[in-house]
Amino acid sequence: MGSTEDLDYPQDILQYSSGFLVSKVMFTACELGVFDLLLESGEPLSTDAIAARLGTSTTGMERLLDACVGLKLLEVELTQEGALYRNTDISNIYLTKSSPKSQYHIMMYYSNTVYLCWHYLADAVREGRNQYERAFHISSKDPFGAMYRSEEEMLKFMAGQNSVWSVCGRDVLVAFNLSPFKQIYDLGGGGGALAQEYVSLYPNSMVTIYDLPKVIQLAKEQFVPPEEHRITFHEGDFFNDSIPEAELYILSKILHDWDDDKCRQLLAKVYKACKPGGGVLLVESLLNEDKSGPLETQLYSMNMLVQTEGKERTAAEYSKLLEAAGFGEIQVKRTGKLYDAVLGRK
Numbered sequence: 001m002g003s004t005e006d007l008d009y010p011q012d013i014l015q016y017s018s019g020f021l022v023s024k025v026m027f028t029a030c031e032l033g034v035f036d037l038l039l040e041s042g043e044p045l046s047t048d049a050i051a052a053r054l055g056t057s058t059t060g061m062e063r064l065l066d067a068c069v070g071l072k073l074l075e076v077e078l079t080q081e082g083a084l085y086r087n088t089d090i091s092n093i094y095l096t097k098s099s100p101k102s103q104y105h106i107m108m109y110y111s112n113t114v115y116l117c118w119h120y121l122a123d124a125v126r127e128g129r130n131q132y133e134r135a136f137h138i139s140s141k142d143p144f145g146a147m148y149r150s151e152e153e154m155l156k157f158m159a160g161q162n163s164v165w166s167v168c169g170r171d172v173l174v175a176f177n178l179s180p181f182k183q184i185y186d187l188g189g190g191g192g193a194l195a196q197e198y199v200s201l202y203p204n205s206m207v208t209i210y211d212l213p214k215v216i217q218l219a220k221e222q223f224v225p226p227e228e229h230r231i232t233f234h235e236g237d238f239f240n241d242s243i244p245e246a247e248l249y250i251l252s253k254i255l256h257d258w259d260d261d262k263c264r265q266l267l268a269k270v271y272k273a274c275k276p277g278g279g280v281l282l283v284e285s286l287l288n289e290d291k292s293g294p295l296e297t298q299l300y301s302m303n304m305l306v307q308t309e310g311k312e313r314t315a316a317e318y319s320k321l322l323e324a325a326g327f328g329e330i331q332v333k334r335t336g337k338l339y340d341a342v343l344g345r346k
Contacts, residue, residue: 022071023110023111023115024111024115025064025067025068025071026068026071026073026095026107027107027108027110027111027115028064028111029064029068029073029095030095030104030107030108030111031108031111032054032056032064033054034050034054034064034065034068034074035073035087035091035092035095035096036096036097036098037050037053037054038050038074038085038086038087038091039087039092039096039098043086044077044084044085044086045084045085045086046081046082046083046084046085047061047062047065047082047083047085050065050085065083065085068085069085072088072090073087073088073090073091073095074086074087074088074091075087075088094167095107100166101163101166101167102163102166103163103164103167104163105156105159105160105162105163106159106160106161106163106164108156108160109156109157109159109160110160112156113147113153113156113157114303114306114307116135116136117130117131117132117135117303117306117307118303118306119135120134120135120306121302121305121306124305124306125305128305129305129309130143130146130305130306130307130308130309131306131307132146132307136149143257143307143308143309144212144257147307148212148214148215151214151218154214154215154218155218155222157190158190158191158215158218158219158222158223159191159222159223161190161191161193161253162190162191162192162193162223163193164193164338165193165194165197165252166193168335168337168338168339169193169194169197170197170201171335171337171339172252172281172283172335172339172340172341173194173197173198173201173202173341174201175333175335175340175341175343176281176331176333176341176343178198178201178202178205178248178281179202179204179205181202181205181247181248181278181279182204182205182206182247183205183206183246183247183248183275184198184205184206184207184208184246184247184248184249184250185207185208185210185234185243185244185246185248185249185250186198186207186208186209186210186249186250186252187210187211187238187243187249187250187251187254187266187270188210188211188238188251188252188253188254189207189209189210189211189219189250189252190209190211190215190219191218191219191222191223191224192209192219192223192224192231193223194250194252194283195207195209195224195231196224196228196231198250199228199230199231203230205230206230206231206232207230207231207232208231208232208233208234208244208246209224209231209232209233209234210233210234210236210238210243211233211234211235211236212235212236212237213235213236216233216234216235219233220233238266238269239262239265239266242273243269243270243272243273244273245273245274245275246273246274246275246278247274247275247277247278247279248278248279248280248281249270249273249274249278249279249280249281250280250281250283251266251270251280251281251282251283252281252282252283252284252339253283253284253339254266255267255282255284255310255313255318255321256284256285256300256301256304256308256310256311256312256313257304257308257309257310258308258309258310259309259310259311260321262309262310263310263321264321264324264325267280267321267322267324267325267327268325268326270325271325271326271327271346274346275346276346277345277346278345278346279327279343279344279345279346280322280327280343280344281341281342281343282318282322282341282342282343282344283339283340283341284312284313284318284339284340284342285297285300285312285338285339285340286312286313286314286315286318286332286334286340286342287301287312287313287314288314289314289315289316291314296338297312298312300312315332315340315342318332318342319332319342319344322342322344326346327344327345327346328344328345328346329343329344329345330342330343330344330345331343
């Protein structure tokens with residue numbers, strides 16, 4: 001158990017209490033287009049120039065830019081004409097829309113959707129359920145019905161998930177040698193970024209994205225290039241519809257959305273459909289076995305409380321779910337990044 005010696009009181013407490021201010025500064029700079037403008041300009045710009053081009057007040061923009069400097073998202077140079085701002089390398093890579101590794105879409109999803117649910121975190125803790133009813137005045141009984149309440153919200157969510165896999169996808173797909181598997185189903189594969197990463201790493205494979213019809217439609221129209229013939233699509237609800245036979249099933253950030261009973265139900269269907277010798281790859285953020293961390297995963301678990309029916313789990317908890325469904329030879333690989341990999345074999 002921690003003691004007061006573990007904290008630089010009151011500095012740490014104050015930093016914890018103001019953490020949401022940090023995220024909102026970054027979200028707002030993304031939303032207003034600060035990083036995009038500075039990338040496109042090709043040269044440092046003054047507060048006046050940035051405010052004029054983005055249609056904001058000068059006083060508000062100056063404070064936002066200075067806060068971004070403090071967060072090391074921008075650099076500032078003081079000249080005789082005044083302060084000039086430019087992006088840091090991190091902002092160019094992760095916070096501009098045009099970058100292949102852009103996290104812009106997940107930032108906007110957190111800012112405009114997740115942030116509103118977290119406003120009711122105390123209610124979620126009291127009640128043990130997600131907070132869509134309070135945040136958006138819609139039913140919370142079907143979490144994905146709430147998440148996909150409009151095409152705009154679906155696009156935002158799918159683009160956000162794709163941006164995550166543009167950074168984390170390779171790590172989880174090389175955690176094990178998956179080259180023996182040629183026929184893969186990505187269950188709940190959404191916008192297809194992980195599927196595209198898979199066929200890039202394992203070019204002799206074929207990946208089918210299995211998801212709801214409206215998700216598949218947007219994936220075809222917006223995210224997966226039509227010339228990518230190694231990726232196909234299957235419309236369905238994996239809880240209520242059949243799951244076709246395959247050699248490997250990927251469940252990336254799927255089980256953490258659901259309680260243990262739903263997880264057992266889904267894994268049992270996957271086991272039944274899986275070819276002998278095949279397997280299932282779980283991609284999740286793993287808690288330490290004593291649940292003492294990592295902090296990011298603990299916070300993700302809180303997010304599952306306010307948004308879904310699920311939670312984050314330990315490797316042992318996922319292994320137990322896999323074993324209950326019939327899977328064996330379970331291997332766990334921690335990537336050292338945000339997401340880890342668990343492989344079970346039939």
